Amino acid sequence: MIVEVRNIVKRYGESIAVDHVNLSIKEGAIFGLLGPNGAGKSTMINMMIGLARIDGGEIKILGKDIKKHEMFVKSHIGIVPQDIAIFEDLTAEENVTFFGKLYGLKGSSLKQGVEEALAFVGLWDRRKQFSKNYSGGMKRRLNIACAIAHKPKLIIMDEPTVGIDPQSRNLILQSVKALNQMGSTVIYTSHYMEEVEEICTDVTIMDHGKIIAQGTKEELKELISSEEKITVEISTISHTVGENIKKIDGVRECTLRDQYLEVISQKNSKNTGEIIDAVLESGSKVQSFNVESPTLEDVFLTLTGRSLRD
Numbered sequence: 329m330i331v332e333v334r335n336i337v338k339r340y341g342e343s344i345a346v347d348h349v350n351l352s353i354k355e356g357a358i359f360g361l362l363g364p365n366g367a368g369k370s371t372m373i374n375m376m377i378g379l380a381r382i383d384g385g386e387i388k389i390l391g392k393d394i395k396k397h398e399m400f401v402k403s404h405i406g407i408v409p410q411d412i413a414i415f416e417d418l419t420a421e422e423n424v425t426f427f428g429k430l431y432g433l434k435g436s437s438l439k440q441g442v443e444e445a446l447a448f449v450g451l452w453d454r455r456k457q458f459s460k461n462y463s464g465g466m467k468r469r470l471n472i473a474c475a476i477a478h479k480p481k482l483i484i485m486d487e488p489t490v491g492i493d494p495q496s497r498n499l500i501l502q503s504v505k506a507l508n509q510m511g512s513t514v515i516y517t518s519h520y521m522e523e524v525e526e527i528c529t530d531v532t533i534m535d536h537g538k539i540i541a542q543g544t545k546e547e548l549k550e551l552i553s554s555e556e557k558i559t560v561e562i563s564t565i566s567h568t569v570g571e572n573i574k575k576i577d578g579v580r581e582c583t584l585r586d587q588y589l590e591v592i593s594q595k596n597s598k599n600t601g602e603i604i605d606a607v608l609e610s611g612s613k614v615q616s617f618n619v620e621s622p623t624l625e626d627v628f629l630t631l632t633g634r635s636l637r638d
């Protein structure tokens with residue numbers, strides 16, 4: 329295991345942000361840490377990288393306790409923080425050089441690492457430009473380059489696609505996969521379920537400072553494989569219809585999203601007629617009806633009764 333977290337606790341005054349969490353991350357994984365805002369993801373990450381004091385438990389990275397081997401651990405990890413951390417008045421090349429030195433590179437390995445990192449994120453041709461003139465997506469890519477020049481064994485990315493255009497987002501997701509194929513283990517936090525489904529091999533879902541489910545993507549979906557997701561497009565929104573559908577046999581959860589009712593139901597419950605009746609009784613028409621297998625988002629919904637984006 330490249331990361332082992334044992335019984336870790338973080339308190340802020342009376343409240344508990346991370347509540348006795350255990351997790352192990354395999355070398356070679358793209359490990360998705362998923363949860364809604366405030367779940368405790370950033371706090372977990374901040375403890376791993378020494379930015380937040382650990383109130384209880386221990387974290388080992390590459391087999392070493394991070395409190396006792398701070399320098400060793402820091403030199404083997406690359407951190408892509410949630411808030412972009414680059415110097416706007418430096419060029420892209422100067423930025424990556426600065427961070428490369430911080431991570432302990434010098435001489436020809438520094439030069440080579442900087443070149444490779446900038447080429448990797450597609451910014452080599454614009455390396456002499458001041459980063460303040462970059463677009464949001466380019467700044468995010470530069471943020472990644474700063475974390476990888478020293479070829480870390482473990483790369484930690486905290487919500488690296490927040491607030492960027494779809495093209496840069498895609499580029500970032502592809503680069504996560506490429507970094508992984510080149511030998512880095514990646515920890516990737518997000519509240520975008522689709523991203524995690526697309527790139528991660530292993531997933532841990534946090535909520536209220538606790539782990540509520542963990543395993544491979546397939547294992548997590550297996551948790552609710554006895555269920556299906558029924559989406560009903562309705563013509564008129566009524567807030568009581570969801571409550572009525574929840575009372576139907578076999579229904580686990582029902583949420584209203586714009587014009588759509590999303591119903592998680594036990595497979596083969598033969599309750600679709602009743603669901604349609606409940607919609608019609610609410611005075612609405614059924615515009616469309618669709619049944620599909622659950623996604624990770626549905627796993628979260630079933631486990632917590634809430635959507636990830638509430």
Ligand SMILES: Nc1ncnc2c1ncn2[C@@H]1O[C@H](COP(=O)(O)OP(=O)(O)OP(=O)(O)O)[C@@H](O)[C@H]1O
Binds near residue numbers: 340369
């Ligand atoms: N410095 C702090 N002081 C007090 N409370 C904090 C502090 N940092 C985080 N918290 C609280 O700890 C809990 C977990 O927050 P955290 O930022 O780790 O969540 P998160 O899952 O990373 O969410 P987000 O996606 O919004 O970053 C929240 O209730 C938050 O308000």
